[in-house]
Amino acid sequence: MIALPIGTRSRNIAISRQDELANFSGEANEVISETRLMKSSTAENVERESGHQKVDHLYYFGIKEAVYDSIAGPLMTMAMMGMFVGVLAYGANRVANGTMTMGTMFSFLMYLVQLMGPFTTLGQFIPSLAKASGSTNRIQNLLDVVEEDRTTGKTIDAHGQVLSVDDVDFAYNPDEPILHDVSFQAEPNTVVAFAGPSGGGKSTIFSLLERFYEPASGSIKIGDINIANVNLTQWRQQIGLVGQDAAVLAGTIRYNLTYGLDGDFTDEQLWHVLDMAYAKDFVEKMSDGLNTQVGERGVKLSGGQRQRIAIARAFLRDPQILMLDEATASLDAESEMMVQKALNKLMSNRTTLIIAHRLSTIVNADQIYFIENGTVSGHGTHDYLVEHHALYREYVENQFGGEKKDELPSGAELA
Secondary structure, eight states, X not given: OOHHHHHHHHHHHHHHHHHHHHHHHHHHHHHHHTHHHHHHTTOHHHHHHHHHXXXXXXXHHHHHXXXXXXXXXXXXXXXXXXXXXXXXXXXXXXXXXXXXXXXXHHHHXXXXXXXXXXXXXXXXXXXXXXXXXXXXXXXXXXXXXXXXXXXXXXXXXXXXXXEEEEEEEEEEETTEEEEEEXXXXXXXXXXXXXXXXXTSSHHHHHHHHTTSSOOSEEEEEETTEEGGGBOHHHXXXXXXXXXXXXXXXXXXXXXXXXXXXXXXXXXXXXXXXXXXXXXXXXXXXSTTGGGOBOOGGGTTSOHHHHHHHHHHHXXXXXXXXXXXESTTTTOOHHHHHHHHHHHHHHHTTXXXXXXXXXXXXXXXXXXXXXXXXXXXXXXXXXXXXXXXXXXXXXXXXXXXXXXXXXXXXXXXXXX
């Protein structure tokens, strides 16, 4: 009656405290990682005040937790003392009436004294157990998540197969649809591009192709086989993704090139893919070559260098399907030229899907799909869309100029 209510309250406080601690840790990590932004924005006072508020919240929950921890033991001791006094009074009355001997009464009192210690300990243990349960609540929720099945399913070779997406719907939240009735085909060894306003769902399509998520309806097939029935590990091994922010991990260049790949690679193989990605020259100039430490998130490399390392990794992976998500969007002109030359090599003889806002990178694609508001509003070649799709034509006008229809550049002119 005493321990259970205290335990329930302790658990709720522990959950709230862990939530506050997670928020504080997340914000602290974000601020530390973006120190330059904070300083350049003169936001030190803002972050200091925010940090103080979160520390105050943690202090508040810590005090509440300490109060409940401190009252559990005394309350149980008081309850046991009350029982002792009650038994003593009742026993004394029975002894006075002659219905109980003094020895019997003292036996009951001794049993009760022996029970006081365990019951007091139990009263403290139940709130502690409840608090521990609250503290591990998030971990338990994480452990309860069903792990994706990476071992079963069909083994296929995506080379020479048509990649088709048919009537796919998807939403991160049920009431906020992201994709609706999206369909497209990518023939083997062709280039398929996606253009359109930001937030239209282009990157979500790539996430579905990688099977980070499953579509709510519709199907994604390679050949005649739904990719949901394909061995997940083997499927992802056939896909190479180069994004706008090239993922480079703390470690050496060698480690980043071979990350996630099975088998041993010779230095000759690594230098070869670096050469193909136009990264060999700057890696050779580094003091330790392939064993050069690049720092956390590759901070010792420039944006263009990180991008070329990611492209070299894709060369080494030798994927059947290549996906480029704004791979040159954040680069300067010189870096973009080098990265684009490397990408042109990488795209050769493989099915390539490209997301781009910079239309000059996709004008020669075999098919361009214009995505707006989560649907395909038009598709065709660059010249066809300029002729028949008003919004795509507007994009071309904004990027290349030309107010008259016959002044707009064709795909051949932009090549």
